[in-house]
Amino acid sequence: MELARVAIVQEKKASQKRWQYGVNIFEGYIEEALAHLRLPYRTYVTLEEALAASPDILIASVYDETAANGKLLLEYADNGGTVVSYSGTAQLASALGFVEQRPVQIGYASLSGQDVPLRFISARPWAAQEGKDPVLTEFGSLSAGSPDGAQQGSALLSVKVGRGSVERWSVDIPGTIVHLQQGTGPVYDDGVQASDGTVQLREGILKADDRCAMDYEFDRQTTETGVNYFAYPYADMWRDEIVKHLIAIAVSKGKTLPFLSYWPSGVDSVAAISHDSDSNEDIHAETTLELLKELDIRTTWCMLEPGYSSSIYNEAKSRGHEIALHYNAVEFDGGIWDETRFKNQAAWLRRAAGVDRIATNKNHYTRFEGWDDLFRWCERYGVESDQSRGPSKNGNIGVLFGTCHPYFPISDFQEQNRFFNVLEIGFFNQDLNHPYLYDSSVIEPFLRIAKQAEGVAHFLFHQVHIHKIENVRTALREVVEKVKEYGLEMWTVGEINDWERARRSLFIVDVDDRGVPVVQGASLPQPADLYVPVSKDQLTDGQAYELKFGVPCHKYSTVRNADRAKAVLASKEA
Incomplete structure (x- = not known):
């Protein structure tokens, strides 16, 4: 079995032309979508270089759409090659027998294998030219504006071209993922409120959720007690569609695209609990420490200056809890959105808590401005991950940014749409059972979302509310109980950061003559699973396999051989 060669075209000249005029190239986020699963690919800065490599699959991400190209x-x-495009390749429409339709700015895609239509931010559908009869297969359908909106054609066209094909998604999937995860644009004023009054965003405090790309009517569900929550991790679902499609293409060619499990072997998904030290009274911390001792869990403590006494930090660290930053840019609490303030608060935490490393930060009140200032500051001042993309209001809890997976965010055109070396790990909610917030009826839906997506169920509880409100303490106990019941492992946010960064150091470079993946890079701190997709006719009678992304896969375990430059993976016995 051979490894399928995947080439991504990101032409430097075409990119620079767009950046010159202030245009973002979020098409490049396809690299993050593949890197998260460690799918092997190579990026080329010219179309000619990509074609010279004779790839099996060529993702036409950014290039000059000239007649010659x-x-x-x-x-x-x-x-015999396969061209894949995410709403691009406009210059091919006529040659393939199609005409471009009106762009669709917001809509939903109905796709086989997905229980709900997937929200998208932009699409450019094609329709067959009158009198032309291209050889094609159509997949899915698009609706404008709402899941029941006017039909706008197919979600995916697979057009036969000689011995190969052009696979064109109508949806700009990478751009959709970016806008779902990072917002519809820079935050510079309050966001749009829910028409039913459940999300009151217009309070004069700029926050991450002021540019939420979700819809209050179509993207929320309600618990049996009437709590509204965002229920659909659309960004994760779209990433799955990208991967499923590419794997299917590879397998159809008699080749394979191996990938790495998101978590260590035997772990489907994880849960995390973090705390924000608002009010900064030692007694709040002491109550929290005792409750956590009772529950036998370790958590992440995000510290707001001036923080607790040094004895609290020492006790928390001795019990395995993690000290993190709670950056304050909230004006009524004496903060300001300013790089120097961020730098100084990070330096204060290192001194006050006696820590050299800050694994993570969460902004006070989810305060946020601009597009990527925060990620740049984290990167510059040694904060490895961020948790600020979460809800500030009652009605927008859940996956309001479309994901429960850790991811590396992308900059805007001013920094040429580079990826920040800062891992974003969002959260679902704050302080369950608080009298002014929402009740614990969301715990099970949130755990189901994370488990189905193989992501992170991240719950936030403030120490002050743990101390003062018995119902909040009851909710925290219920979270821990349900996490165990659903089979999630409890990690700190820093451990999630460490694991994801370790995964990213592993590269799948080949498959050997037995079909076993060959990897390079550092060994993982825990064994993980590698999956090798195969066609059904490549399976022998009685051979064990797992179904992943709709395709049977052989499973292997990462085992590092220290005496060799490559790690040879030993097959797990069924």
Whole structure:
């Protein structure tokens, strides 16, 4: 079995032209979508270089859409290659027998295998030209504005070209993922409120959720007690569609695209609990420490200056809890959105808590401005991950940013859409059973969301409310009980950061003559699973496999051989 060669075209010249005029290239986020699963790929800065590598799959991400380049792509497909596009390749429409339709700015895609239509931020559908009869297969459908909106054509067109094909998604999937995760644009004023009054965003405090890309009517569900929550991790679901499609193409060619499990072997998903030290009274911390001791869990403590006494930090650290930053930019609490303030608060935490490393930060009140200031500051001042993308209001809890997975955010055009070396790990909610917030009826829905998506169920509880409100303490106990019941492991946020960064150091470079993946890079702190997709006719009678992304996969375990440059993976016995 051979490894499928995947090439991503990100032409430097075409990119620079867009950046010059202030245009973002979020198409490049396809790299993060593949890197999260460690799918092997290579990126090329010219179309010619990519074609010279003779890839099996060519993702036409960013390139000059000239007639000459269109001809090159069609010749490549005619010779057996597969071109994949996410709402691009406009210059190929006429040659393939199609006409471009009106762009759809917001809508939903109905796709096979997905229980609900997936929200998208932009799409450019095609329709067949009158009198033309292209050889194609259509997948899914698009609706404008709402899940029941006017039909706008197919979600995916697979157009036969000679011995190959052009696979064109109508949806800008990478751009949709970016806007779901990072917002519809820079935060500079209050966001749109829910028409039913459940989300009161217009209070004059700029926050992460002021640019939420979700819809209050179509993207929320309600618990049996009437609590509204965002229920659909659309960004994660879209990433799954990207991966499922590419794997299916590879397998159809008799090749494979191996990938790495999100978590260590035997772990499907994880839960995390963090605390924000608002009010900063030692007695609040002492009550929290005792409750955590009773529950036998370790958590992440986000510290707001001036924080607790040094004895509290020492006790928390001795019990395995994690000291993190709670950056204050809230004006009525004496904060300001300012890089120097962030730098100084990070330096204060290192001194006050006696820590050299700050694994993570969460902004006080989820305060946020601009597009990527926070990620740049974290990167510059040694804060490895952030948790600020979470809800500030009652009605927008849940996956309001479309994901429960850790991810590396992307900059805007001013820094040429680079990826920040800061891992974003969002949270679902604050202080369950608080009298002014929401009750614990959301615990099970949140755990189901995280478990189904193989992501992170992150709950926030403030120490002050743990101390003062018995119902909040009861909710925390219930979270821990339900986490165990659902089979999630409890990690700190810093441990999630460490694991994801360790995963990213592993590269799948080949499969050997037995079909076993060959990897390079550092060994993982815990064994993880590698999956090798195969076609059904490649399975022998009685051979064990797991179904992943709709395809049977052989499973292997990472085992590092220290005496060799490559790690050889030993097959797990069924």
